[in-house]
Amino acid sequence: MPKKQPDSPWAPATERELQRKLKREAVLATAAQLFNERGFHATSLDDIAARLNVSKPTLYYYVKNKDEILIECVRNGLQMMTEGIEETRSAGGKAIDQLIACIRIYTRIVTLDFGMCVIRISDDEMPADSRAELRRLKSGIDLAFRRIVTEGIAEGSLRPCDPKMAAFAIAGALGWIGRWYESGGDYNPEQIATQYTELLLGGLLRSPVAGP
Amino acid sequence: MPKKQPDSPWAPATERELQRKLKREAVLATAAQLFNERGFHATSLDDIAARLNVSKPTLYYYVKNKDEILIECVRNGLQMMTEGIEETRSAGGKAIDQLIACIRIYTRIVTLDFGMCVIRISDDEMPADSRAELRRLKSGIDLAFRRIVTEGIAEGSLRPCDPKMAAFAIAGALGWIGRWYESGGDYNPEQIATQYTELLLGGLLRSPVAGP
Numbered sequence: 084m085p086k087k088q089p090d091s092p093w094a095p096a097t098e099r100e101l102q103r104k105l106k107r108e109a110v111l112a113t114a115a116q117l118f119n120e121r122g123f124h125a126t127s128l129d130d131i132a133a134r135l136n137v138s139k140p141t142l143y144y145y146v147k148n149k150d151e152i153l154i155e156c157v158r159n160g161l162q163m164m165t166e167g168i169e170e171t172r173s174a175g176g177k178a179i180d181q182l183i184a185c186i187r188i189y190t191r192i193v194t195l196d197f198g199m200c201v202i203r204i205s206d207d208e209m210p211a212d213s214r215a216e217l218r219r220l221k222s223g224i225d226l227a228f229r230r231i232v233t234e235g236i237a238e239g240s241l242r243p244c245d246p247k248m249a250a251f252a253i254a255g256a257l258g259w260i261g262r263w264y265e266s267g268g269d270y271n272p273e274q275i276a277t278q279y280t281e282l283l284l285g286g287l288l289r290s291p292v293a294g295p
Numbered sequence: 296m297p298k299k300q301p302d303s304p305w306a307p308a309t310e311r312e313l314q315r316k317l318k319r320e321a322v323l324a325t326a327a328q329l330f331n332e333r334g335f336h337a338t339s340l341d342d343i344a345a346r347l348n349v350s351k352p353t354l355y356y357y358v359k360n361k362d363e364i365l366i367e368c369v370r371n372g373l374q375m376m377t378e379g380i381e382e383t384r385s386a387g388g389k390a391i392d393q394l395i396a397c398i399r400i401y402t403r404i405v406t407l408d409f410g411m412c413v414i415r416i417s418d419d420e421m422p423a424d425s426r427a428e429l430r431r432l433k434s435g436i437d438l439a440f441r442r443i444v445t446e447g448i449a450e451g452s453l454r455p456c457d458p459k460m461a462a463f464a465i466a467g468a469l470g471w472i473g474r475w476y477e478s479g480g481d482y483n484p485e486q487i488a489t490q491y492t493e494l495l496l497g498g499l500l501r502s503p504v505a506g507p
Contacts, residue, residue, distance in 0.1 A: 179500075207337060242500065244494060256464045259467025262467075287456075
């Protein structure tokens with residue numbers, strides 16, 4: 084029978100890995116919050132460390148540098164959008180209902196810190212070597228909206244139009260929410276999504292059949 | 296009779312002033328073009344000088360630094376928008392027609408170099424001391440759209456909605472054009488404006504009265 088080893092003062096490797104992952108996520112979440120509050124350029128690693136009550140050297144155990152943080156924040160936001168849209172798509176149903184669901188999901192995500200980073204940080208602020216990957220994710224989201232519109236036209240629920248223009252108009256209108264939204268404002272994300280759905284689907288014109 | 300003075304090899308002061316103004320405008324126009332092509336951060340004063348076939352020191356006769364160029368480019372774009380909207384407003388007429396005209400003007404301007412700078416350069420990239428002025432211009436444009444929508448609801452042409460949300464949705468959809476537009480693409484600004492007007496005013500839904 085092997086001799087029992089003395090207890091190690093360190094947690095097991097898997098436990099340490101999990102702790103590291105959780106702490107890394109906290110670094111990213113705090114960074115995203117600060118980028119949205121102050122802007123990317125005005126936020127330093129010192130600011131991020133201070134809000135987390137750690138020293139700047141501690142941060143380097145979880146992230147390489149500010150650029151890596153930036154990429155991860157934008158990537159997280161884009162992945163949330165991608166997954167939300169994919170879930171809606173794979174649930175199936177009428178294109179018009181999928182469109183309404185995707186408007187709701189997109190609106191909610193651009194009001195969250197990672198989603199806001201997607202909107203507020205422009206491509207030319209991103210490190211050159213990660214632009215291609217992030218553009219691929221963005222173009223996947225754009226393509227999904229175009230497909231939904233195409234299917235909506237085919238099923239007869241949406242007006243015949245160029246799906247590319249419609250997808251751009253939708254993405255522009257919804258993306259802008261990530262610029263002006265402040266939590267605690269007039270409307271919560273759910274209420275904003277409801278109003279945007281009415282405006283985008285029904286249009287600004289007073290419907291001729293809605294009169295007295 | 297005073298003795299005739301010898302001809303000066305320098306142009307008269309007013310002529311020199313005019314020349315200086317024109318050259319300054321050329322510096323700004325070239326800078327705006329480069330910012331949109333490469334991004335603000337990736338564009339140097341050397342790049343601007345090279346495209347104008349002058350030396351960098353020559354630029355300093357017309358502008359203080361890159362920040363001043365940036366501010367002037369964004370200010371020019373915002374002033375074009377402000378003036379376009381004001382002209383439409385002062386011409387009077389139905390709010391719905393003013394809205395259509397303003398959508399057309401805004402679309403055209405965000406496809407021009409100065410207008411594109413308004414869209415592509417984010418507030419936190421702007422020097423802190425000019426943010427307030429540029430925000431004032433932006434908020435004037437937002438307010439004009441809200442007023443037009445308010446009047447449109449009052450005259451019965453637009454659907455009852457929160458004019459603030461409607462103005463944000465319009466500005467978001469149109470502003471995004473300044474991100475994806477490339478001259479020589481599928482549509483010219485006029486064609487884009489026509490499609491966006493249909494989508495924003497008529498909505499994405501196939502109208503129930505348009506069926507067979």
